Amino acid sequence: MSPVQIPPTPPNGLNGHVQPLTAPVSSINSLSFSTRALHIGSEPSLSASNGVVPELSLSTTYQQSKVGQHRGYEYSRSDNPTRRALERQLASLEGNADRLLEENLVAEGLNEGWEAGSAAVAFASGSAATATVISGLASRGGHIVSVGDVYGGTSRYMLKVAQELQGTTTSFVDLSYQLDQARQVLKGETEEQKREQDERDDEELSERLEGAIREDTKVIWVETPTNPMLSLVPIALIARVAKKHGIPLVVDNTFSNPYYQNPLTLGASVVVHSATKYLGGHSDVLGGVIVTPIPSLLSRFRFLQNANGNVPSPFDCWLLIRSLKTLTIRSREHGLNALRVARWLQEVGVPAGLVRDVRYPGLKRAIESKGERRERELAWEQLSAEAKKWIVKQGFSAESEGGFPSGGMVSFHILSEEEGSQTNSAAAERFLEGLELFALAESLGGVESLAELPLKMTHGGVAPERRAQLGINGELIRLSVGIEDGDDLVADVERSLRAAIEL
Template identity: 40%
Template sequence: MQGFSTRAIHAGQVPDPTTGAVTTSIHTSSTYAQDGVGGTRGGYEYSRSANPTRTVLQDQLAALEGGRHAHAFGSGMGATDTLLRILLGPGDHLVIPHDAYGGTFRLVDKVLSGFGVEHTPVDLADHDALRAALRPTTKVVWCETPTNPLLGIADIAALAGVAHSAGALLVVDNTFASPYLQTPLALGADVVVHSTTKYVGGHSDVVGGALVTDDDALSEQIAFVQNSTGSVPGPFDAWLTLRGAKTLAVRMERHCDNAERVAEMLSAHPAVASVLYPGLPGHPGHEVAVKQMRRFGGMVSFLAAGGRDAALRICAGTRLFTLAESLGGVESLIEHPGEMTHASTAGSMLEVPDSLVRLSVGIEDGDDLLDDLRAALDAVR
């Protein structure tokens, strides 16, 4: 198999046969001429069903995750919703992480529950707890690793064994790791989910999602439901994501370099009670992360020693770290999950600590990022 960056730049991408253009074209057409009734050219008839720019992106994403099939969506939640519509029906049960992404929890708890779908939050690092949560009606074990925002680590291969022994599928949200750092299908997962808005796109200029699987029948179901519901990205969004993914490897190396330095600095600062980063030897999931990840990612969370007020002051005190939601872009971001990305978990088992601060460490010069954070932390001591 070719190397990661080679696949990112070349998978599904060939020079245009007419002009020789080396970059993929943005095919804005909504419809396509047919050579007689049903005589489509390359299978294209209407861009909700298929679009040439989207096809190239899907070929690229499948190659990066090591899967046979990829489907690009208009958002990560669009991908999640489509998959769960297929896998779950009234009376079915799924397991979610006890610290799942707030948007996933909101979809499961506030939307799917209205259709009779049941769920149980579980610490997926505790395999006995997972086994105890499984039911005859459990169809899906939904995993994030690392989790958002507490940076928990789950052993994908072990979870696959537990899920499959119970007749359930293992779905892994690989957004935080990206396919550069981790490939869940190779570890036994059945489906990989991405918010391609984040590291895959990488420039905070496009919203998108993806599902990747080796299962031929499931891929056909995904394509059918996606076409039926219209949860697709536009051609320009697909092109932006495609372009961003070409540099994923070099960006992730810099994200990881900077995040490691940030985690070390935070660990030594008196305004910080604890640091959540799987690259630190003291992290409870460190050994598993070493086993299944290339490096440890660009996300760092920490608990402010001064509680909620200190956390809010830190979020307001940075200059290079922009106060904003989302993550995975080239620029560094800071947020207070309890009142921003994870507000929907308030009052639930998934509620996050009010002293929690989440950092998306960008690719700026590392010294500048450290100076920026240190100044904000010093101001609350």
């Protein structure tokens, strides 16, 4: 289990602080997600005391035996043993990125003396990771093509920071299959007809993306599922278009997480996370991460990590290492509970006149629009091998009645029937303030359940016209379903919904 050390040589145009990659041996690399989460980065051989928990290294500087000679660490902003352990763990979990990086290094002849570290680069927050990717790839007048339904903080950075301070422009494009919710699946539609329609939809989506790409386009940025509408983006399809144009595809994987979805294996160039959410999982640590197996991009991000100094503290890294060890079991409970809540909302809340519509990627409705059917199938296709294996063992399939677990987020529009529902959130606020188990709070991905009103909370800074286009109105509610007892969560939602609507 001891790590393979790639010998260092003088820096590859970066700086003297960047450390060589410590790559997991193939025997560890080939093990399951859960096993890697527990062992990579936590090898006892890396601890001075052979501890099974990585040491919390708080030193900000390190003694050198001679000028320029040290044991791999000089200054904690540049590198830190606890942060290095976290980065190795993250790289292993997000698509086994260190293995992909090693393959790319060999293919490019860079494996001897690689200086830019592991494929994962840790940051102080998700916003810091986002800013690093955008500034590193699209500053000085570059252009970004972004999915339309993007996190409010990301669009704020694109429009208020990158555009105003760096000359970067952004085009927002709908890259989902939900453009026409009114088209219902025809009764008696054959599999051949479905396949032909799917091909036309793929072509239309590709054309929308192609139409937005310009000569100065430097990045294609997507979230999937999106925040807060939970629309899905076909990663492999977008990746093919991106590759055709030689443009990096960046996927924000925060709303899913590496257990459920591995964008790198589907063709993405870069993955970013707010580690504050599912990776941390306990609402007690702030962090972000960039993962890429592409050497040139990784070198750039690693340089900016050190130059800008947006690094997490050693204690935050230690907390994230602890949390990632339970990501598998937490993700499974999140998914089962979220599916349960989504099914109740769809099967009881909608017929009872309490709910207008429900968004959950794995939800199977009795009557589906073509977009809903396609996104459910896409949710199944984009599941990681680990998640799909477990889901099948639980008796689910892509066509299971009611659907299958596909993550912990649920969104829905409460049926208020009040005038001006675009801005009138009275019914939604009554519901949110009446909840007992779901805390009224921003953020997501913690073990406890959270609920919020995107219109006035997470997406309050998004332009009103864009909110209207996306369906972010006074009726939209976003739930982060935790790991409490599922019956208790459904009962909490039902009680508060009925009290809010049946006045």
